[in-house]
Amino acid sequence: MGHMLELPMTSVPIADPMIPVPYRIERLKRETNDTFTLDLMAVNGAGVTSFGPGQFNMLYVFGVGEVPLSISSDPEDCPALEHTTRMVGAVTNAIGKLKRGDMIGVRGPFGSQWPVAEETGRDIAIVAGGIGLAPLRPALYYLMKNREKYRKIVLLYGARTPEDILYKRELEHWRGKFDLEIQVTVDRGASGWRGNVGVVTALAGRAPFDPSNTVALVCGPEVMMRFAVMELQKRGVEARRIYVSMERNMKCAVGFCGHCQYGPHFICKDGPVFRFDRIEPIFGKAEI
Amino acid sequence: MAAETKELAPSLAIEVKDLPQLFAAISKLGYQVIGPTIREAAIVYDRLSSVEDFPRGWADEQSAGKYRLTRRSDQALFGYNVGPHSWKKLLHPPVQSLWKCKKDGSGFEIVAENQPSQKYAFFGVRACELRAIAILGKVLTGGDYSDPGYKSRREDLFLVAVNCGQAGGTCFCASMGSGPGVTSGYDLALTEILDGENHYFVAEIGSPLGAEVIAEVPHREATQTDHEKVAQTVAETSAHMARSLDTNDLKELLYRNYEHPRWDNVAARCLTCANCTMVCPTCFCTTVEDVTDLTGQNAERWRKWDSCFTMDFSYIHGGSVRATPKSRYRQWMMHKLATWTDQFGEIGCVGCGRCITWCPVGIDITEEVRAIRESDPVAVKAR
């Protein structure tokens, strides 16, 4: 067979965004039958101290692998990193089996942010579908903490069934305490559910915000975002005032591995939050 | 004696019989020389122990889907073009260990290894390859995050470039603006001159280190004739290039044509075998593999070459975003020729022709662009 070049197995030094930092699980809370929230604290105190709303971490489970998860904590008050995830693959299922005190490796935070700090003085329309509420939660915290800087704030949230509604207690708390309009709808009702049944995109059609001065933040399954954006544009919200959060396969999260490419964009560094007009040419195109 | 770069202008000439001294001078500085040599009927890049390892008197015949070695009528050391290997296999290795991890009670400890990497001297780097190395450098070290492994390997590199004495059967570097003449980015650049009884190399010095090394080799100053021969070599190679790729407005052309029927045409031929991505000198995609040993106490993370042609590449909860071969071929070509420009400010293709030679069904990227351009309504109108 001939002796091909034997390459030395090279390694990389530790001060490197590819090396996870050890965190311990403070709490693992079941949200629904297939979704849970993880609270993490750095083992050595030196962890992720600040992040922007919309950013994500890569969470590592010993010997299993990594998964990108949006940070759901309050960006201005974050003693523990919170991540909400569904159990959809090897790593998320492995995380679901861990307990308080177990260790998880964290790399991050990575990615672009919801433009909440910049877009003051406007109406803010938030359209969330399913697990899409998790990456928007930090934005909601920020908006609430700085409530007086915005005009109307509307949260439209669609879940599969009433059992799948995330952060129920928080939603009630926000509804009660802040000047924030929350409309929750489910695709499928259940006995005892006295609320909206229908798609969240339909709510966008008549929610009380002024399309000429609104910034919309949209997150959820891609089909849901496509229809939500269509409704928002139908109402007159400009493409440059709509933000969506995209998702693709991710391996390195630092722009090297090439997996997360979406047209010319790397979701790990140019996204996951995108201003809609910047991706409009490829948004919704099949297999990009 | 280290000279200032500005005063490095005078080129030198070295006789072929003295080339081993150049080899020795480089090795003496601790570099492992890597260069072209024949293995399994192909010219690949591997460790060289002496000048004897060069494929002296060999040429390569390349066309779409075809590669074979043939004997030359002379004894040229660099009488061929590029083979299935590119220098990326040393700068951006196919397999890299990122870190090791040991279980520790309910936790684990990550240990990074600190192995000194071997210093390499690349002997025989073509113009297209110099461009490819620069492109890879931009991808892996030019952004917010820099790959420390690539950075240190690149910094420790000694580059001896070579001007191509012939155009390869699948080459199109001239139309890509990346050759055939080398312009910068090397420590030394050699042009092989075979002229009757004479067999020598004109050496251009590209760095103080290059000057230092070549000073140890018997040489004479290059003459006006030598310079003319170098220019002639480059000009002839350029003139004989059989293929070309029109890069005019290329990014916009492809952005307009995401739904062009040509993609279905190429998809009917493409096997998604990923050969093109393996041989391409600028394809950089990798994956991470997390493994444990049988005891479950030790885990490791490895970085390995990956290809956008695989189904797994774009997999997210439930399925692949790019499931059809058409979408995967389109992704590769769009990235190489269009989106790369938006990402890195330059085109990702250097015109080396490897993807054409090593495609089992002979898909030719220059043909694909031509086909789209010829039936793009905007381009047609502009003619």
Place this chain on the structure above:
Amino acid sequence: MIHSLEPIIREHVFFKGLEDRHIEFIAGCAKNVRFEEKQYIFRERDPADQFYFIREGLVSVELMVPQKGPAVVQTVGDGDILGWSWLTFPYRWHFDARALRATRALSFDGKCLRAKCEEDHDLGYEILKRFANVVTERLEATRLQLLDLYGTHA
């Protein structure tokens, strides 16, 4: 004669663009109605001789499923139109509609409007155009609900 409900009707996006004589006629067929929480607005198989414009409240469109109880297929709220079965033969409701909370609405005499549409095809066309919109919106929403977008993909 100007009916007191005419300004409300004229203002609403659903009736926008209608000629004055049509608006007048429609206003003549309209009246204010109010439903208490849990009150049925209409029941499956009953004659469909009205349609409603919800001014304020929440109404669920339901199907009574044996052994399971009422299954809500969709809810309609402020500003929505409820009921299109008055337009198509056999003019019977296909679903139940129930107020989920106290709801104020305008009720329109569908039987009367149907007769007028037969007579005045201009009015008929305008009404059908608008209801076609309502139906397509509901159909689109139903399709999205069917896709179960938030469900597990595996």
